[in-house]
Amino acid sequence: MRFLFKTDYEDDIRLFPHSGYIYSYGLLLAVLLVAPYVLSSYLMSQLVFVCIYATVGVGLLILTGFTGQASLGHAAFLAIGAYTAAYLQQFNVPFPVYFLAAGLLTGVVGALVGFPALRLQGIYLVIATISFAFIVEEILARWESVTHGNEGMRVKTIQLFGTTVSRDGPTFYYLCLAVLVLTIVGTLNLLRSPTGRAFVAIRDSETAARSMGINVALYKVKSFAISAAITGFAGVLFAHKLSFISPEMFTLQLSIEFIIVILIGGTFSLHGAVLGAIFLVMIDPFLTYLKDDMPGVISGVAATLGAGTERAGHIQDAVAAFASANGLKGAIYGIIIVVFVLFEPLGLYGRWLKIKLFFQLFPLYKRATFKRQKIYVKSERNR
Amino acid sequence: MLDFVQQLVSGIALGCVYGLIALGFVLVYKATEVVNFAQGDLMMLGGFFAFTFIGMLGLNYWVGFAGAVICMALFGMLAERVVVRPILGYPQFSIIMATIGLGYFLRSVSGMIWGTDDFKIETPFSQGVVRIGSLVLAYDKLSVIAATIILCALLYLFFNRTTLGTAMRASSENMLAAYYMGIPVKRVVSIVWAISAAVATCAGVLLAPITFIHSNVGLVLGLKAFPAAVLGGFGSIPGAVVGGVLIGVIESMAGFYLPQGWKDVAPYIVLLAVLLLKPEGLFGLHVRKKV
Numbered sequence: 001m002r003f004l005f006k007t008d009y010e011d012d013i014r015l016f017p018h019s020g021y022i023y024s025y026g027l028l029l030a031v032l033l034v035a036p037y038v039l040s041s042y043l044m045s046q047l048v049f050v051c052i053y054a055t056v057g058v059g060l061l062i063l064t065g066f067t068g069q070a071s072l073g074h075a076a077f078l079a080i081g082a083y084t085a086a087y088l089q090q091f092n093v094p095f096p097v098y099f100l101a102a103g104l105l106t107g108v109v110g111a112l113v114g115f116p117a118l119r120l121q122g123i124y125l126v127i128a129t130i131s132f133a134f135i136v137e138e139i140l141a142r143w144e145s146v147t148h149g150n151e152g153m154r155v156k157t158i159q160l161f162g163t164t165v166s167r168d169g170p171t172f173y174y175l176c177l178a179v180l181v182l183t184i185v186g187t188l189n190l191l192r193s194p195t196g197r198a199f200v201a202i203r204d205s206e207t208a209a210r211s212m213g214i215n216v217a218l219y220k221v222k223s224f225a226i227s228a229a230i231t232g233f234a235g236v237l238f239a240h241k242l243s244f245i246s247p248e249m250f251t252l253q254l255s256i257e258f259i260i261v262i263l264i265g266g267t268f269s270l271h272g273a274v275l276g277a278i279f280l281v282m283i284d285p286f287l288t289y290l291k292d293d294m295p296g297v298i299s300g301v302a303a304t305l306g307a308g309t310e311r312a313g314h315i316q317d318a319v320a321a322f323a324s325a326n327g328l329k330g331a332i333y334g335i336i337i338v339v340f341v342l343f344e345p346l347g348l349y350g351r352w353l354k355i356k357l358f359f360q361l362f363p364l365y366k367r368a369t370f371k372r373q374k375i376y377v378k379s380e381r382n383r
Numbered sequence: 384m385l386d387f388v389q390q391l392v393s394g395i396a397l398g399c400v401y402g403l404i405a406l407g408f409v410l411v412y413k414a415t416e417v418v419n420f421a422q423g424d425l426m427m428l429g430g431f432f433a434f435t436f437i438g439m440l441g442l443n444y445w446v447g448f449a450g451a452v453i454c455m456a457l458f459g460m461l462a463e464r465v466v467v468r469p470i471l472g473y474p475q476f477s478i479i480m481a482t483i484g485l486g487y488f489l490r491s492v493s494g495m496i497w498g499t500d501d502f503k504i505e506t507p508f509s510q511g512v513v514r515i516g517s518l519v520l521a522y523d524k525l526s527v528i529a530a531t532i533i534l535c536a537l538l539y540l541f542f543n544r545t546t547l548g549t550a551m552r553a554s555s556e557n558m559l560a561a562y563y564m565g566i567p568v569k570r571v572v573s574i575v576w577a578i579s580a581a582v583a584t585c586a587g588v589l590l591a592p593i594t595f596i597h598s599n600v601g602l603v604l605g606l607k608a609f610p611a612a613v614l615g616g617f618g619s620i621p622g623a624v625v626g627g628v629l630i631g632v633i634e635s636m637a638g639f640y641l642p643q644g645w646k647d648v649a650p651y652i653v654l655l656a657v658l659l660l661k662p663e664g665l666f667g668l669h670v671r672k673k674v
Binding site for chain 2: 127333334
């Protein structure tokens, strides 16, 4: 076990507490940089989605994980970013300009949502953000002079420094990766600054934060704006990756997927956003695998176990029918959410920390270390 | 003027369905402070049960209706036992997510079982109209309104006049104190979920002649029931129904008098306005902030 001896505050807030971090993250970065030359184009495309979802996840973590303000409306922020990019692109605005403009505009909208949200808490905030997302979706469908309504908009490829960045090429992947890494580093810096500590204070107790002299309203609005802006940046990349956007892509379903990302990953650390994004995006390849290979595999196993050829064939058909059933993805989402909330509330990153601590403390690990406290007395109604 | 009354009645009928779903939210919220995002999906499932009993097995309407209500009450208890009870006492957001997951699951599984087609249940109210002068009112809409009034009255009496209802209100105030007073809090919560699922089933069956039952109906209507519950003040039984009716009427009027597109957003605009101007709703209690 490694002991870190901290002598001052600067030691405590270091981005890399010890050299092991530099080596392991450096290795990870190297692996990610060579990935395009190793992986198939389908997996590359999934990896791009991982980057985009993880960026949104980081944005959502700032708001939900660190400031404690739940939002089920982040699909709307993504939509605003995506549509800003698509709209400005028509006037030959260069990529860096509309990329920043999309983030800025989404941030302003986020702040505008943040002001009314100041009065709301808990369930009311969730419902209000859902309503906001619905209204944005409807506006996108109706404001035809700008958004082309339900016909949707084509998004051209990125022109960057005179070259064309194809949405399937490695350069686009590097761009998404760069945005993700910059977002994560920026957020880490934000979280160790006074602003970030104010966010966490508000999450833990609004009353205590206020009595310590934190301007709760100001920081909540800031949190909304930053979170929305990051989501807006991700929206630009999202639009380019899909090359076509229409209002029905940005539904409540997508907002829920973003929440699933941070819920699965863990809401207390930025690692959670990345792990959750990997998990969520990889459900699709997993389902394809289930559809294409699983029936053959299972019937093969059944055949070797002594079932006749005909029986094996039946089994193959049954498994294939189950795997290609219409709502399988939804059912899997549902089960995953419930299982994580019930059994792994700290998410994948929490599981990793538990495993790590288990080996560090080896025979002394106790399950109760990570136990959450239940509160039956406090009513949210008279908060 | 005639158009107006016609729209008003169909708005009230639709609003009663919203009100019944909102009633389910409110019951569970009152008792456990859990907001059940799967309420609409419970309604959908209830509709499908009723369809199975009436449409597929050919049972009498009333028998099928009762069967669906009983099945769904048991299902509500099961859902509470499996999904909600283990996380009771944890932050509200966890519970919201768990019920969203439950909703996802129910939607997909019922899509797998019953398919994604639209279903219609034959009811005694399907045909037939009442004519008052030149005003034509369909039986199916009137039946929804009548059933809502009856259900609402029953629930009101149940909560305010019976011991079990009082126990439910007590455990909603403070679970721990209620437990110390000898109230079997777990069983109370279980019963509340059963009642709420039964109310949802009533909404689903009554809705069947008006809108078709399909696996996504719960999501669409469930989300419209939020504005209803908030407008009435989360936690007030009459409020839920009044809120539902108001939202139904607003939606219906917006569809008739305003340009296309307003119909779908009007309930949410009302919702945001209520949250900003009067967050405690029309019937909600104003509570002082405690530290």
